[in-house]
Amino acid sequence: ETGVTQSPTHLIKTRGQQVTLRCSSQSGHNTVSWYQQALGQGPQFIFQYYREEENGRGNFPPRFSGLQFPNYSSELNVNALELDDSALYLCASSLDPQGYNEQFFGPGTRLTVL
Amino acid sequence: TQLLEQSPQFLSIQEGENLTVYCNSSSVFSSLQWYRQEPGEGPVLLVTVVTGGEVKKLKRLTFQFGDARKDSSLHITAAQPGDTGLYLCAGARNYGQNFVFGPGTRLSVLP
Numbered sequence: 001e002t003g004v005t006q007s008p009t010h011l012i013k014t015r016g017q018q019v020t021l022r023c024s025s026q027s028g029h030n031t032v033s034w035y036q037q038a039l040g041q042g043p044q045f046i047f048q049y050y051r052e053e054e055n056g057r058g059n060f061p062p063r064f065s066g067l068q069f070p071n072y073s074s075e076l077n078v079n080a081l082e083l084d085d086s087a088l089y090l091c092a093s094s095l096d097p098q099g100y101n102e103q104f105f106g107p108g109t110r111l112t113v114l
Numbered sequence: 115t116q117l118l119e120q121s122p123q124f125l126s127i128q129e130g131e132n133l134t135v136y137c138n139s140s141s142v143f144s145s146l147q148w149y150r151q152e153p154g155e156g157p158v159l160l161v162t163v164v165t166g167g168e169v170k171k172l173k174r175l176t177f178q179f180g181d182a183r184k185d186s187s188l189h190i191t192a193a194q195p196g197d198t199g200l201y202l203c204a205g206a207r208n209y210g211q212n213f214v215f216g217p218g219t220r221l222s223v224l225p
Binding site: 033 | 158
């Protein structure tokens, strides 16, 4: 069973640029959630995708957008990057969005915005 | 304002010592989870508690959910260097809602 994978591992961008981060969910999981973890903080929920549809969104501006593909892998896109977007971006997959199903996290993508 | 507060923020102890870390809120949660996150990795779920007053044990780790479901504690007995990491609590206000994470307690266990 393959776990959650994310790419790239690290990324450096400059202010105003756009970035796309990728996540492959664990086999059999149809739900992917994205989180932003700033240095010294806990993960903050960005949004969740369930069967290719957005299924809940946290307090993040519209320049944070996402996609989920038929194979349940997912992308996080961030436009017009700001310095404060520098963080570890985590994705987590689960069996479905309801209840207390365990989320399995990937290792994250470390984004630095200069 | 954090929905979940965790204390202490940092903790450094010697191998073999016992410790307790806390997760507190003014809100009631339907469930609460504890995770451990090691450097360069994503958080790994340790336990989910759903009933007020519930106590769960995982080897040397003991988790307790407060009677009012507003707080939780994690007690580690005879800490080992492998316990080093960031301990995160996360709570869901209602069944099916996304979990909100606290800021974490960074634990360092020295050999």
